Amino acid sequence: MQLTDDELKHLLANNPEWVDVGNLPSNFYPYSFGSIHAKPFTINELKLISKAVVTRDIAWQKRAVDSVISRDVEQLSIGDYFYLLEWLKIHSATKTPTIVTWECTAKMLKHKETGEYIFNDPESLETIPKLDPALYEIEDCGTHNTESLHVSDLRIHQLPEEDWQGLPEGYDFPRMSIYTEIAEALKDPELNMIVGAAQWIKGDTLGEKLKRLEQEKDLDMFNTAMALKEVLMHGVSEHAILHCRKCRITHPYEISVDPLDFFQ
Numbered sequence: 194m195q196l197t198d199d200e201l202k203h204l205l206a207n208n209p210e211w212v213d214v215g216n217l218p219s220n221f222y223p224y225s226f227g228s229i230h231a232k233p234f235t236i237n238e239l240k241l242i243s244k245a246v247v248t249r250d251i252a253w254q255k256r257a258v259d260s261v262i263s264r265d266v267e268q269l270s271i272g273d274y275f276y277l278l279e280w281l282k283i284h285s286a287t288k289t290p291t292i293v294t295w296e297c298t299a300k301m302l303k304h305k306e307t308g309e310y311i312f313n314d315p316e317s318l319e320t321i322p323k324l325d326p327a328l329y330e331i332e333d334c335g336t337h338n339t340e341s342l343h344v345s346d347l348r349i350h351q352l353p354e355e356d357w358q359g360l361p362e363g364y365d366f367p368r369m370s371i372y373t374e375i376a377e378a379l380k381d382p383e384l385n386m387i388v389g390a391a392q393w394i395k396g397d398t399l400g401e402k403l404k405r406l407e408q409e410k411d412l413d414m415f416n417t418a419m420a421l422k423e424v425l426m427h428g429v430s431e432h433a434i435l436h437c438r439k440c441r442i443t444h445p446y447e448i449s450v451d452p453l454d455f456f457q
């Protein structure tokens with residue numbers, strides 16, 4: 194919710210659960226303000242979030258977030274919003290580890306007589322050139338692995354703090370006010386590849402942004418927006434390294450999080 198300076202001062206003086214979140218992934222570039230305060234979720238917000246999950250409507254989740262932050266949720270860039278949502282999950286202690294199950298597709302060398310394996314960890318792999326290939330056969334690992342992933346796997350994509358020239362004229366950060374429109378447009382085959390760039394055009398709605406693009410005589414504006422999307426990507430993602438318990442191979446893994454996923 195958008196608070197005035199006086200309202201915020203009063204709130205902070207009387208409610209110790211409100212704290213300064215610190216910097217955001219966008220470094221506050223998209224805003225006229227330079228700080229944001231928030232408080233952990235209570236059961237009241239969880240009710241709204243439950244409603245968002247059941248109705249598949251992110252508006253309820255946005256309302257929950259809006260009620261515990263000192264700024265207007267609609268103004269937030271989409272990257273900052275999901276960062277704040279993670280911050281709230283962590284500070285409300287509702288974040289439980291994610292469980293990943295995966296089937297290992299790696300191959301292993303097995304000694305034909307002793308049955309001994311050469312594992313897929315870096316040190317063991319280094320010994321392979323010295324082995325006699327005639328003595329080994331290749332075996333599929335095929336192990337079913339289960340691992341839990343933790344908050345520490347969260348990666349924050351921060352915009353660089355220096356050399357910020359500002360957005361070129363006619364462009365804007367994608368904000369939460371158009372999030373639902375973006376989600377809808379992504380389902381439209383004709384718009385699916387366009388939305389990523391279009392969200393960076395100036396306009397109050399995604400429809401307005403698309404209209405501006407349609408008025409262009411060439412693709413220059415589209416290409417600039419595409420480039421902004423690459424360069425100014427910010428927010429959070431979850432990555433982890435998976436380890437096969439049998440062959441010891443490691444895999445980087447990007448966890449794709451459903452935006453409505455909260456009670457996992």
Ligand SMILES: [Zn+2]
Pocket residue numbers: 297298299334335336437438439440441442
């Ligand atoms: Zn394996």
